Amino acid sequence: MTAITLIQGDITQQSVDAVVNAANSSLLGGGGVDGAIHRKGGPAILDECRDLRASKYGKGLPTGQAVATTAGNLDARWVIHTVGPRFLTGEDRSELLASCYRESLRVADELGARTVAFPAVSAGIYGWPMEDAARVAVETVRATSTAVEEVRFVLFDEQAYETFARQLR
Template identity: 70%
Template sequence: MTTRPTIVLVRGDITEQHADVLVNAANSSLLGGGGVDGAIHRRGGPEILSACRDLRASHYGKGLPTGQAVATTAGRLHARHVVHTVGPVWSPTQDRSALLASCYEESLRVAAELGARTVAFPALSTGVYGWPLDDGARIAVRSVRAAARPPVTEVRFVLFDEEAYARFDEALAA
């Protein structure tokens, strides 16, 4: 039996976290954007964009598919790697929850392959992609509990505001 990692909630800015892996809520282009993606690219510096361009020129010419994850350098961030994952846009008519779960699962798989012990996640898809926060929190916590594997010992959800923190706290307690 493997030990589950500790799940920690932090209110703050993911770009200020010290962790082996910071997870980026990327868009499929991998070339930066708004929200968490833009903040990670700005704070991490040109090394991240350069690594993402290399990925686009090689394996991901059409972009990173939704639900998948890929690692790059962390540039100037306080991390060894950034794992980029593309969350689904929420739809009221189509269940895309498996794609959202896959973002967490694939990010943890990549982090474990990199030897990461600490992984920091934002609340994927709950910003401009419109995923309802309570459901996004439930899927995030459930997915991390099911998918985390050694050597990962701590998963940190870095939540930008009080509402997100409260929804993740409720999901963690459930």
């Protein structure tokens, strides 16, 4: 049984086996969580991302998929990069969002990670409403069979934390 915990804070400060990055498909850094992880993790993460782009992901990492790199200077062994979908009014893309969590947990299992820190994937600049992002995240993690012992949702502000807390109740 996977324990789900919530933390209000900075995902780059977490001491876990794997930190999940809400990446963009280029894998080359960006804003929000992605930029913070690349800045704090240092150049080793970007170097491995460039290698992935040069080999397996020439057109970028597809939405809903996940891939791992070193965690560089983070207090983790790996960063699992996943590309969340942009929220589009009138189009249900929640299966793509759920896939981000399932695929990240699959990669974590392949790596042997037992503790994984997730941000609220797609709930930042990709515009996913926090209430629905939290629902998809919590339901998907609960429904996914994994050897991960702790999934930690690391929420940047009090509002996001409270929204996830409601979903856990």
